[in-house]
Amino acid sequence: MKRYLIYLLALSCTYGTFAFGQTLEPVKSKADIQKALKQSPALSFKEKTLSPSFVLSKATDASLKADFSVKSEASAEIFWEENFDKGTDYWKLASESPSIVWENKVMEESKSFSTIDNTNITSLFIEGSYRYGDRGQATATSNAITVPANADISFYAGYSLSLNQGYCTLTLNISMDNDQWLPLWNSDDEKEPKNWVWRYIKKDLSAYAGKTVYLQWVYNGYMGEFAIDGITISTPKVIEKVEVKTGETIYLTDLSVGEPDSWLWNFPGGTPSSSTQQNPTVYYTKDGTYDISLTVSNSNGSDIITKTGFVEVTGEKPVADILPPATFRYFSTRHPMIAPLVTVQYKDNSLHYPTKRMWEFTGIGEDGTQTITSSEENPNVNYTFLHDQNVSLDVSNQHGSSSTSLDVSVEYSGLISNFQPNDTPFTFDLGDGYGSFPGTNKMKITEYAEKFSKPSRPIMVYGVNAYFTKATATELLDQIADVSVKLCKSENGLPGEVLESSSWRVFELETGGGTSIPPTTFEFSKPVSINEEFFIVISGIPEKNDGVDVRMATANFRDHGNTAYLKHKDEWKAASDFFPAGQNHTSYLVAPAIVHSVLAPISEVPLKVGKDAGVAELAFFSYCGYETPIKIDQDWCRITSKPNGLTLDTIRIAYDKLPEEQTERKAILTITDGMDEVNVELIQSKGNPSQISIKEKENLINTTSFSDEFILSIPANTKNIQVSNVAGKIVYSYKPTPLEQNIKINCSNWDTGIYLIQVGNRVLKGLKY
Incomplete structure (x- = not known):
């Protein structure tokens, strides 16, 4: 028998009512929640096709002298460059396969480097074979280059992430002996854009200052193409001033001589305000002109330089978000x-x-x-x-x-998703027989994950509704394949430890008919408490073959707000990093059923009582009830009431007489629902008014929220009932007979708001919604 999850944990409250309006209901149990989560509506969906060497001498035996500059294109001095317009004589070219050959090529107009450098003629180019059997490696190795101090290497690489992904890579390696190589950059390091473009890359070579090195380009794989051009090795030159926008990072570089071994930078008005790194970064959040100072030291002494007005910062009009x-x-x-x-x-x-x-x-x-x-910058609200x-x-x-x-x-509770107001459920055909996204495929995508933010307060997750648009299988093994939904921790922004899971077989998945999508409910055996970012992971969808087709709904692609992830070749990736640039952000249509932890004292806290023994009352709201016994860190007070089974309860705390030698003492009550906890302080002091004791046998007033009428349950012999609004205006007054215990009060003509209900000498707060 198929199960259906919770569509919505909504209580029977009216639109726009007080949150307190739900207080006089039974505490929500798991059975209540399961019962309330039925009959999820069907949604509509559509299907769409995705479519020479230079040496900078190192200072020796020089006195210590502080100096600095910034790393930027405007302040760069070129020491070595290569644009391949004069051929490839500076490079040793090699290949494992005759089908993979380096060439000095005049690129077609749409890919020409002349769009960046209008004097450019040719670029270094390589293209792999379209036959898998011809895959291999090809290298282009430079002659020796001596690296100057504080150097960077920059270059342009032209290629398509979408067409090359999974088939080939281009790597730039560096070596000091032309034998042992270390990677500087890999084509897979880039994430955007997906289409063919010239990508500007810049890498730090300061670790190789004064050393002779070799550069090596390595093509590996088959299919795909790469073009290389505009390679430069440069160092910063001394400049007098730098102009930046607010928030723009300034990359500082130490140009001191005399071999300092410690550095102290001061950035008045900057973030950070100081640094002990050799080459730090800083940014500014306000307009103005700022000084920067650098003190360098070694065993022979120290030197300081201050560049007055070195940074000029200009702000911009803010964009509210x-x-x-x-x-x-x-x-x-x-x-x-x-x-x-x-x-x-x-x-x-x-x-x-x-x-x-x-x-x-x-x-x-x-x-x-x-x-x-x-x-306030970041306000708190209730x-x-x-x-x-x-x-x-x-x-x-x-x-x-x-x-x-x-x-x-x-x-308080309900189903959640990451679908934005204008999103429409879709499935995408990957084309060329590769399958569907998200769903069965031949691209080695094995799992799908939807990321959810940290909740506003701790939540309990009871299960997930997942929406499948198709689930067909002809082979028995595919029919009985387990499709599972897992609740996972977020670890470094990717799915991590599994906290709970549930599964159905392929033939049991709900798909509806036509353009209607009913949910398939994956109910967890026990609810899980969450107070951090988390993932819902869908796995077990069979690999595509001629007899199986399982598809899940996702949002139509947009240009922002990606929350969807996929596991491709055992590596988790954001969908926006996998598909071509532009409209490549989406969210899977999966809907966890959650309940917020809502623990709130209704009485004024801390509770204050006088020196004599008595009983204090705490009106307390808990949407999911509270655990007993309530913890108290002192033995001079104790809980004397039991939970009433309602979302609003009156907790009674009996306390002893304050010892004569003490003027004040405090106790902490810790109230928890298993998701969150609230600490309530009880203060007993000689300066506080005495608390009127209420005996256990008295019938306490429980009603503190109401709509058109309510019933007051009052102790016997109550002499007067009076209700007033917060302005002090009396809206109701009544003198009950000695035997009256239940008084029905009609309040349909009262305004919504807070009222003070006085019963004899007791005053409780009430909310009309």
Whole structure:
């Protein structure tokens, strides 16, 4: 029998109500969650086809003298260069295969290096055979070159990442003896763009200063082509001033003489403000002119140089951007999903260093009409209203201003995905019989992974809905192949340790019919607590053959926001690094079912009590209940109540009389739901008012949230009930008879907001939604 996961863990709350409006419900058990996660809707999808040597003498026996410059094209002095316009006499060319030959070639117009250097004529070129049996290696080795101090090597390599990937590579090696080689660069190091372009590469040669070296280009594999041109070895020259934009990195280089062995740089106004590296980097976040100082030392002494006004920094108009507390999205709205009631943090992710900010938030005030503002860079907020809310950010600096806004979904629980508002589910035909993406293929892609951000608060993951658009197999072994969904840790930004998994066989996968996609539910045997970035990994899809075709839905390719990864030849790669540049970002249609940990004291904390013995009450909200016994770090107080099974509970703490020799003491209550914990401080002091003790037999008031009416359960002999709003206006007053214990109060004409409910000498907070 097939299982269906949770479409949505939504509670029976009305749009726009207070988050507290869900308090008088049973604590959500696993059975409740499983029951609520049925009948996920089908989605529509489409299918789309993817388509000579120079020597710089080393100073000897010279006095120590400090000096520095920056590494940049404008400040570079060329010591050696090669553009192949005069042939390849400086290079020794060799090949293992007659089908793989180096040549000095006039490139076709679209690939000509003349687009970069208009005087260029020819480039060094190599192309592999299209026959796998002719694969091999070819090398081009330079004559000896003596490397100057503080040198860089730069060059251009022209090739296509998409066409060469998996078939051939180009490597630049370096050697000091023309025998033992070390790699400087490999064509696979580059990630963008995927199409054929001239790529500018620059590598540091300072480790080889004063040494004689050889350079060697190595082609390895078959198919594919590479072109090489514009090779230079250069060193920085002394300059008087450098002009940069805010945030632009400055690469400093030590030009001191006299063999210093320690360095101290000072960058007033920069980041960092100082450094002890020989060749550090620095950047600036504000407009201005800045000095840089360098002190160099060795056993013979020290020297210092200060270049006044060396750096001139110019800022730019800021571009506003909001980083929400979590970036994954509520499945129903495709807005970032944020936890209610508890503290969450927004971050200013704007470009170009704004100096002023103004945030506006809805859903965090005492009623639904308020807009709360903040001028902090990264403000903390607590949502008191559920569902769709808005946050806006205005930023400015001396160069201008910018603004943006973001809709978010404030929810306790539900399905999440990374699908953006304009995404449409697709599957992609890889063409030429290679299969589908994501799905069965002949490209050695064996697993797919979707990355999810750290949640705004800890969550429990109960399972995953995965959406398959096709699942056919004619051979028995393919039909019974296990397709699994795994919840994995994120390790260095890639899938790591498996925390939980679930699987179905190919013939059991749900695919629907036509353009309708029902979910296939992968329910975990036990829920997993998560408070970091994580991955959902899909594996076990059979390799493509004539009888099997399994496809998963993914978002139509876009130019930003990739969250999809794939394992290709046992190596995890982002989909945006695998497919051609441009529209190569996507997200798989997989939807974990989550529940936020929401633990929130409703009473004012810390709890303060007087010197006499008594009982303190803590009104406490926990969406998933709380574990017992509650930990207390002192023995002069103890919990005397039991959980009431509701999301809002009153925890009673009995405490002893304060010893005469003490003026104050404190205790910490640690309340946890297994995902998160909250510490509540209880302070007993001679200066605090005495707490009125409530006996165990008294019937406590549990109702603290309501809509049109509510029932107060009151102790016997209660003499007066009074309800007032936060402005002090009395909206309800009643004197019960001695035997009345349940009072029904109609509040349909009250405004939504916070009310104080006074029962005798007790006052509780209530929320009308």
